[in-house]
Amino acid sequence: MTGCYARGRAGRFGRALLPLAVAAGLCGAAGGARAGLFDDDEARKAILDLRARIQASDDASKARSAELAASQAQALEQLRRSLVELNTLIEAQRAELARLRGVQEQMQRDVAELQKQQRERVGVVEERLRKLEPQQVSVDGKEFMVEPDERRMYDEAVNVLRGGDFDKSAVALAAFIRRYPASGYLDSARFWLGNALYGKRDYKEAIAVFRAMISSSPDHPRAAEALLAVANCQVEMKDVRGARRTLDDLLKSYPKSEAAAAGRERLGSLKG
Template sequence: MRTTLLAMMLAVPAASLAQAPVSNLSQSADSLEQRLATIERMMQARQGAQLDMLQQLSALQQDVSELRGITEEHEYRLEQLLQRQRELYQEIDRRFSQLRDQPAPSSPSAMGPVVSSGDAAADSGSGGDEYSANLSENDAYDRAIALVLEDKRYDAAIPAFEQFIEQFPDSSYLPNAHYWLGQLQFAEQAYAKARRHFRTVVEEYTDSNKRADSLLKLGVIAAEQDKNADAKAFFQQVIEEYPDTTEANLAQQRLND
């Protein structure tokens, strides 16, 4: 009997000791699972925050790229406007210089030809002091030039120069007429038409004082159309054939860009 009771008394603590580790392991497993769930939620939250930051960064980069494109476009347009303004000022200065160098007219009837002579010589491209003997030719050319330099009616100047070329195919003013048509159509981004007129000046009127700028404009048009090899060739031709000129400096700047 005593043996039985002793066995029972010893069995109770043994059973308690056997059950304790199972309970602790269960609690540890639950605690570990909770920690893992907490860590997983933290990782998901962090990944979500990183994704949001990446999206915001991508949007900012896109905005910066668009702003850079807009800035470059504005810089290019400003450069074109400044270049056009310089050309107009140079043209006006040449016209007045020629007028100032002309002898004073001896009679009122000579006033008209003297004015035409100055205007024509400034734009003739041949460097001569003679204006055309055809008064209607002088008038037609002067009207077309006035539409550009005085009235700023560039849309009307295009048909005026086209009509002049058609009406006076042998005129000494033809290189200038082609040059101004190229300039006007270049400003309208009608590059194919502009290129045709600039090429006419370059290839058919090698003594024209508009040839250097016509070569430069051919390079600019090629660059605008992503024909970089052609553009480089035109710019180098300007530098080689017209060194120490404004056109050569502009061509070098283009090559350096």
């Protein structure tokens, strides 16, 4: 009885508690649902926050990239300008160097021209000085000093004789002897004057000139020739005896000379 009562009470109590359990289960389910909803919101917020942060990072990265690109573009532009300025400076320097090179070359030409003119002026002055200063000459084995005009006058007179103008050369040589009676050319001038007189057939005067030369310088290299020329003048004057005596004198005074050899042949051909 008791057991049946107890079971009945328990059943009634259980049935009484069933709604409470259902309610509790519903409440628990509702609580779980609310917890699930809360988790989804948090996740969405976290995702949104993460997206925001990623977007912000992306925006910042893009901004930095843009800034870096702008900075690089600015640097490249500055480099380009610097290169342009450097190229302009280099071209300017090249132009200046070319100008300076041209100036230098012109200066070198000017200096060379001035040096040439200076050498020419110095040459003219030296030539004038040479014409005024005494000069050393060597004639017929004899060396001596002469004045420039003295040398010129002698050379001109001898050149006229070599040209075959006996009259003009005789005048020129006689004038030279009168003007320079103490000249080192004197004996040679007398020898050529004698030849000029012989050429113009003035034998008597030629003999006088030759003998004056021989008497003044018996050791002169042309003294033997002068003595032979005297004999030739005497032959032309038909003075054979005088010619023989002159040739004998030539053979005695200058036996080894070429003139003596010619005199022997001439002596053999003379008659009378």
